[in-house]
Amino acid sequence: MLIEAVYLQYNYDFRDYTGASQKRRVLHALREMDCDSISALQARVMHDPAAFSQLLQYLTIPVTEMFRDPSFYAALREHVVPVLRTYPSLKIWIAGCSTGQEVYSMAIMLREEGLLERAIVYATDINPQSLETARRGVFPLEQMQLYTGNYQAAGGKRAFSDYYTAAYGGALFDKTLMDNVTFADHSLSTDSVFAETHLVSCRNVMIYFNKRLQDRVFGLFHESLCHRGYLALGSKESIEFSAFGERFEPVAKRDRVYRKLAP
Numbered sequence: 001m002l003i004e005a006v007y008l009q010y011n012y013d014f015r016d017y018t019g020a021s022q023k024r025r026v027l028h029a030l031r032e033m034d035c036d037s038i039s040a041l042q043a044r045v046m047h048d049p050a051a052f053s054q055l056l057q058y059l060t061i062p063v064t065e066m067f068r069d070p071s072f073y074a075a076l077r078e079h080v081v082p083v084l085r086t087y088p089s090l091k092i093w094i095a096g097c098s099t100g101q102e103v104y105s106m107a108i109m110l111r112e113e114g115l116l117e118r119a120i121v122y123a124t125d126i127n128p129q130s131l132e133t134a135r136r137g138v139f140p141l142e143q144m145q146l147y148t149g150n151y152q153a154a155g156g157k158r159a160f161s162d163y164y165t166a167a168y169g170g171a172l173f174d175k176t177l178m179d180n181v182t183f184a185d186h187s188l189s190t191d192s193v194f195a196e197t198h199l200v201s202c203r204n205v206m207i208y209f210n211k212r213l214q215d216r217v218f219g220l221f222h223e224s225l226c227h228r229g230y231l232a233l234g235s236k237e238s239i240e241f242s243a244f245g246e247r248f249e250p251v252a253k254r255d256r257v258y259r260k261l262a263p
Contacts, residue, residue: 056129070154
């Protein structure tokens with residue numbers, strides 16, 4: 001099986017991703033990589049690391065935008081930021097950061113709330129190309145109108161255009177936003193916790209995982225979070241029916257913001 005072979009050859013573990021989304025992505029890869037069968041795709045990928053790198057782009061298709069679901073960021077400003085202000089220093093983990101739009105959104109919000117300079121942000125993903133895009137901080141100019149609307153609806157306090165300049169055929173974001181950000185390769189399927197954090201944000205990632213992997217990931221987040229730390233999920237995700245549901249309480253239930261309960 002292709003997914004098992006990828007795991008054995010490259011140690012990328014997609015075995016507990018949901019079948020429907022995985023099937024769509026593999027079929028898309030077949031068409032784009034001009035293979036007439038999954039077995040032909042598997043043979044090609046097993047013998048050519050460059051082909052695997054290409055396949056990885058289809059298995060981890062990013063669907064993201066800056067200040068996506070603006071009410072989520074408004075909820076962070078209202079419910080989470082006042083508590084984060086009480087800490088002398090902060091650690092934040094953005095898991096499954098993809099091409100970085102959420103990282104820049106979080107950094108902008110933290111700067112506006114006076115927290116960025118005392119924060120360390122870990123931004124992780126399994127896709128090296130996505131991480132490189134995030135590091136560059138150049139996004140399509142045609143997306144800026146959408147991002148501006150999201151930013152304003154999320155409670156933005158400045159002109160969104162203050163944070164970027166038109167360059168390199170795109171919008172180049174202020175590099176100082178990333179001064180305290182560390183981008184790193186990390187797999188939620190196979191890797192362990194690497195830091196104690198005050199906030200974990202993992203949005204629109206776990207919808208692609210089956211329940212076993214979801215429970216593993218919730219366990220990682222629970223372990224990573226400090227006493228009464230915060231967990232932020234995507235709009236279609238919830239911890240409430242997982243193995244860790246009773247270890248968190250909703251802070252902004254509609255916007256999927258939770259707080260770790262005291263042991």
